[in-house]
Amino acid sequence: LQFSQNITLSLQRHARLAGDRREQYPHSLQFYLEPPTESISLVEFESFAIDRLRLLKLIENLGVSYVRSSDAYKVKLEAELRKLKFPYRALAEDDYEARRKDHISHFILRLAYCQSEDLRRWFLQQEMDLFRYRFSQLTESLMQKFLEHVNLSFEAISEDLKNQLANELSVSTPGFSLPKVKEQMFYKVGLADAVDLFRARRVFIKDGFAFVPFKEIDVIVLNNYRTKLSKALALTARSLPSIQSDERLQPLLNHLSHSYVGPDYSVQKNTGKISLEQIDALSVKSFPLCMRQLHRALRESHHLRHGGRMQYGLFLKGIGLTLEQALEFWKKEFIRGKVDADKFDKGYAYSIRHNYGKEGKRTDYTPYSCMKIIMSNPPSQGDYHGCPFRHSDPELLKQKLQSYKIPPSGIAQVRHILLDTFINKDIGFSLNHPNQYFTESQKLLNGGREPKKEFNNPGNFQQKNNSQESITSSSTPTSSNAKADTELEGLEAYFTED
Numbered sequence: 001l002q003f004s005q006n007i008t009l010s011l012q013r014h015a016r017l018a019g020d021r022r023e024q025y026p027h028s029l030q031f032y033l034e035p036p037t038e039s040i041s042l043v044e045f046e047s048f049a050i051d052r053l054r055l056l057k058l059i060e061n062l063g064v065s066y067v068r069s070s071d072a073y074k075v076k077l078e079a080e081l082r083k084l085k086f087p088y089r090a091l092a093e094d095d096y097e098a099r100r101k102d103h104i105s106h107f108i109l110r111l112a113y114c115q116s117e118d119l120r121r122w123f124l125q126q127e128m129d130l131f132r133y134r135f136s137q138l139t140e141s142l143m144q145k146f147l148e149h150v151n152l153s154f155e156a157i158s159e160d161l162k163n164q165l166a167n168e169l170s171v172s173t174p175g176f177s178l179p180k181v182k183e184q185m186f187y188k189v190g191l192a193d194a195v196d197l198f199r200a201r202r203v204f205i206k207d208g209f210a211f212v213p214f215k216e217i218d219v220i221v222l223n224n225y226r227t228k229l230s231k232a233l234a235l236t237a238r239s240l241p242s243i244q245s246d247e248r249l250q251p252l253l254n255h256l257s258h259s260y261v262g263p264d265y266s267v268q269k270n271t272g273k274i275s276l277e278q279i280d281a282l283s284v285k286s287f288p289l290c291m292r293q294l295h296r297a298l299r300e301s302h303h304l305r306h307g308g309r310m311q312y313g314l315f316l317k318g319i320g321l322t323l324e325q326a327l328e329f330w331k332k333e334f335i336r337g338k339v340d341a342d343k344f345d346k347g348y349a350y351s352i353r354h355n356y357g358k359e360g361k362r363t364d365y366t367p368y369s370c371m372k373i374i375m376s377n378p379p380s381q382g383d384y385h386g387c388p389f390r391h392s393d394p395e396l397l398k399q400k401l402q403s404y405k406i407p408p409s410g411i412a413q414v415r416h417i418l419l420d421t422f423i424n425k426d427i428g429f430s431l432n433h434p435n436q437y438f439t440e441s442q443k444l445l446n447g448g449r450e451p452k453k454e455f456n457n458p459g460n461f462q463q464k465n466n467s468q469e470s471i472t473s474s475s476t477p478t479s480s481n482a483k484a485d486t487e488l489e490g491l492e493a494y495f496t497e498d
Contacts, residue, residue: 025099027146028087029134031228032106042248045108049256051084052105056126063129069136077133087134111243112256114236119257124229131225135218140185143217152224154187157211162186165204165211172204173213185214193220257375265318265367265435273320276329282319286441288434289388290373291315293400297384302337307377307385309348311368313355318367318435323356369433389414 040048058080066073081088086105087098106127113123138146147153162169162181169181176184194210196219197203203210212220244250274282283295294312298304304312309330316326330352331344339348350359357364370387379386388397401411431437 048105049108288437311385314367
């Protein structure tokens with residue numbers, strides 16, 4: 001709150017002496033206990049936030065693809081920290097700008113991601129993973145300085161006591177032989193601070209204290225950080241009414257919490273890659289559940305309400321449907337129902353051309369990301385848009401998955417979904433965009449190759465049976481593009497006729 005009240009449009013910052021800089025950020029690592037109070041421009045505000053969001057999204061994806069302690073994980077994360085100019089290890093004292101950016105950007109995203117339980121959980125997990133990596137990169141002497149800085153300076157046991165307890169320490173501490181015990185520094189830590197280590201039987205306990213080797217101290221530090229950050233997020237959430245009154249900040253914060261920073265799947269990259277005759281088959285093989293549901297509803301009722309038309313129409317645009325194909329596809333389907341050709345041309349064709357940037361402001365709209373589908377315009381009765389994993393009744397979702405021949409083990413996995421992103425742990429990448437799902441599915445079906453362009457006549461597509469095959473991925477809900485999602489302002493007005 002204090003931070004939000006100090007944002008201004010000023011582009012000027014006060015010059016700082018080297019001594020002042022060292023005092024403000026004495027370490028490359030911190031618990032983010034004090035909010036920044038300096039004035040920054042809204043341009044810098046957004047720039048810092050998007051860079052940190054990009055970093056946290058990368059951490060999320062790396063956590064799915066790699067073991068967090070592996071060399072590959074560390075190399076990729078350090079490269080991204082360097083590129084985005086965040087502190088990536090204990091640098092010299094002249095890395096003030098990187099430390100300042102790290103400090104300010106954390107608090108900006110804290111404001112953006114405190115607005116719901118799902119957002120808080122996602123932010124906490126990624127920040128914990130980032131902190132874990134940074135702490136692991138510190139030398140022992142720098143770790144000790146950091147612990148003193150955050151008032152976690154535990155008492156190191158004396159050499160005499162360590163020698164007396166050497167056998168017990170060796171037996172109770174996994175991986176510690178007697179020679180290794182004598183080399184390692186041990187700390188006397190209260191049980192309340194070492195609960196996780198005690199539960200995992202990784203430390204020696206005596207007289208209400210845990211004797212923790214220095215290499216295990218990170219568990220205690222991380223638990224302390226998690227507790228502090230969880231409380232801080234809850235307190236920030238309570239301050240939201242005051243922040244929401246700032247008309248400059250609130251749109252930016254909402255945009256950040258709903259933003260997607262992956263590929264935008266714009267039509268220029270994929271135009272003409274599919275024919276209309278392929279759509280029915282592709283909907284079974286390569287559409288995510290949200291789009292498969294929309295396609296089936298369209299085929300059965302020959303109509304979709306405006307939310308469904310927007311979500312499905314932009315998805316089809318992203319997988320390669322041209323404007324001409326889109327007009328033909330929607331018109332042929334709608335006139336099978338209660339809409340005649342004249343009504344379609346007057347009431348719906350303009351909206352489709354608007355989607356493709358040929359009307360109105362001529363904005364080239366991009367497909368919806370998972371986050372946008374989940375966080376905006378939830379479906380009501382009679383709607384088929386939205387995310388089935390978040391907006392469907394669990395029992396109805398189970399029945400739908402059974403009808404798609406998903407095995408019981410897969411349905412059980414889906415029912416334990418807690419986050420906002422599709423994650424396929426078997427193939428080792430995270431999915432957070434319906435068009436990404438389609439692209440990755442096509443690569444798998446084509447042996448790792450992108451689908452080839454189709455030169456078939458786009459007309460004369462035949463309505464096929466909605467025969468259902470099994471979907472091959474499970475889904476879990478978490479969740480941004482160097483350029484954020486284009487806001488679809490004005491588009492809804494053109495798509496309001498049912």
